[in-house]
Amino acid sequence: MIFNTEYKRKILLQSNKRNLKLLFIFILFFIFLIFLFFWKIQVIDYEKYFLAAQRNIIRVERISPLRGLIKDSKGNIIADNRLSFDLIIPKENMISSKRKSTEKEIKEILNMLKKGDKYELKNMGTYYLVKEDIPLNIANFIFSNRREFRYVSIRVSPRRLYPLGESCSSFIGYIGEANLKEIRKFGLKTGDFVGKYGLERYYENELKGKAGYKVKVVNNLNILERIVREVPPVAGKTLTLSINLSLQKKVEEFMKEENLIGSTIVLNPKNGEILSLVTTPLFNPNLFTSYFSKKDWDKLVSTEGKPLINKAISGLYPAGSIFKLVVGLAGLEEGLINENTIVNCYGYKEIYNKIFHCWNAAGHGPMNITKAIEQSCDVYFYVLGKNLKIDLIEKYAKMLGLGKYTGIDLVGEKSGLVPSREWKFKRFHIKWFPGETISVAIGQGPLLVTPIQIAQLFSIIANRGFYFPPHLLKTRKNKKIFVKIKRENFEKIIKGMWLVVNGEKGTGRLAKLDGINVCGKTSTVQVISKETLKTKVKNKKDKRWLHHAWFGAFAPCESPEIVVVSMLEHAGGGGEVAAPLVRKVMKYYFNNIKENR
């Protein structure tokens, strides 16, 4: 029995040792597994965890830069900056344990703001934006009661301010929150404002400045341990414009007085500097600098006359009679006419078996080039156009800057359209009919121009053969560009333009100034044919059927200092509406600005 037990004991001890060995193999297996786990996490995935550890402790706080100022040529500020106080919540204060207290504080502040208790949290990366641009006194109250307001924060950031309100909105444009595309294009961050239109957009890279930042090390409670690096922001560049603010304001006033919708451009032909650029109606760009409700936006967009579109550079209009200057120059330069070439006007002309009417049904009688420009005789140019043919008209129009961008420093410029055989075939897949040339010769037909192109055309004529492309930035130096047309031919056209204002039968006599020789050209663009107006339109008094009025001028005639071009939508005759406006502008310029320059 004892032997038996002893024997059994030995056997069992052996089997227990076998089990023990198994246990130890089991241990070794797990130790091997542990090594593998550490290998994976510390060697293979090292980078991932290293970066995560960095993210744990490093917080980068961005410091918004000041946007560059915009000043007129005299140093008056057109676009400025102000401080804005935004109500924000650091993200860590929205975790479940703090959420309730945070929300209570927000409610309390919204009560003070008296703007209802609805709010939206806008995700801005490291924090949420609750309300933008809260009043100074409330921001102050929150600052000085930090004990009560422990979870909300006030973020102070610069914001755009246009101290002049509506004035200058025509070329300043507006800013807005950057969308994804803009964030990528200009290297911005969510919530940043970016130039959307006008100068603000064109010079975005100059104006935006460079954000600074603070690199902070924080602990697990997000409390600052130390600042590792601090880079101050760099403000955007200040832009000095060629704009003369007092002239700009005056032109705005003139146009607003009479409720005119359209554009007026004043520029210096000697260097291409724009002294004033007004397109009405104006709008207040300050609306765009902080929260902008959809209601306000809709209202602005649906305003008659499209205030948000710069019609001086993107408004496409038929040139009308102003185009006769181009056709006249082409005829003279090509030798098809000279000052003695006479065309008799009987009030109409039959060409290619079709009757083309002159605007003066009674007829102008015998016309030479200067008279034809003075009285804007259509028949003279029908005949000249027929002889020139579309190809030469196209050539000279393009030489004189039509149908292509002027390159003005604004966004959204349109190139207009100078019709040609090629264009017609591409567009309509049919050939050009000679009859079409006749209407193009008086600036009708498919021809489309922008007011800035016309202002440029007038600089070329004023300078007798060269120009500087128009620009707004004072320091922008555009190259002098020559046009291959003889000076004497310009003089012949200018003579006609002088007569427009100063001649007995001139169409723009309302632009005449005492003591200063003004040269100009009117243009009246029908928006609807007389027959259609008579037969198909019910409300004939509707402003929509009124003509577009153009008037372009330069002065003094001998050595021009300014070019003024006015294009007024649905305002009436060019000589009746636009010419007096241009006169007012010129008068103001010569009385008030000239000495000061």
Place this chain on the structure above:
Amino acid sequence: MKRYFKYFNYSLLFTPLSITIIGIFVLYSIFKATGQPFFERQIVWLIVSLIAFFIFSILNYKFFLNLAPSLYVFLIVVLTFLILFGKKIAGTKSWIGVGGLGVQPSEFGKIVVILLIARIFKNYYKGALNFIDFFKAGLIVGVPALLVILGNDMGTAMTYSFILITLIFILGVRKNLLIFIVVGAILFSIGSWNFVLKDYQKKRIKVFLNPQSDPLGVGYHTIQSKITIGSGGISGKGFLKGTQKKLGFLPAQHTDFILSVYAEEFGFVGIIVLILLYTFLFYSIFRVAYVAEDISSLLLVGLILGQIFFQFLINILVSLGKLPVAGITLPLFSYGGSSLITVYSLLGIVEGVHISKYSRE
């Protein structure tokens, strides 16, 4: 005494001592970063532990085996007393204050339970465990473990189960009993999910399965521990240079997650060194058990091996994010007086077994 040193197994003392000293360096690093003075106290605890080691190795282990039943009764009384009258410290009723330093009888209890199991099964010649004996063992382990659970210390209670697991490992179980245990374990898990586990414990398990679901809450620990370990890379950030530890991203960094702090500063190389030390320690204990001539000493040393190893395994797997946070410290390495004294006492018993075997020859 001469004989004592003649047969002394130095690896059983110096391997754990090196581990504990490395641990003290890590605690010092934590002290430098956060000002928590655990490293000083750990030195005190280490001195006490070494005394315990020598007591347990000098006195014959058979003496303790004989004492086991009365010690067990004493343990039950103390644990019951604690539940009834103990103060809550760190959420558990398992502490007894000793001059400003607290000790946890539940930790020492493991020594008692291991001794009692080894005593009861010393004449176990029946081959693999049968139902009745399994229940006997289950009862011996279960009663104090239940009292520990009532004291709200799930982590320590779990370490009691390692005794049972190791016992099954060494003695083996009959097939039908194994099936019974597996089914029982499953039922127990379901039962404890519904009746025993507190909401925060359930949440730990849920979040463990998907840590990103609550990155700032319960899952935070797991994620931060992995970041801490991973960011150490191959060679580590250098002694005292850990950023995670320093800025307090890692919770319980002196106890449950001390290995992560070590891994951050000493990297994969440091981990290899440390784990090889542990492996050598396990091997040394294993050798003592393997050459044992009677079941009681084999069982005693084997259970001690299992106890230390399973704690080691669970703690590391938690640090690596492979298991939910369990509240089990890394033996010999983590801060904690009771745990340190207990492990050194257990190693003292192993040393005692070793010496008595050779001194007999």
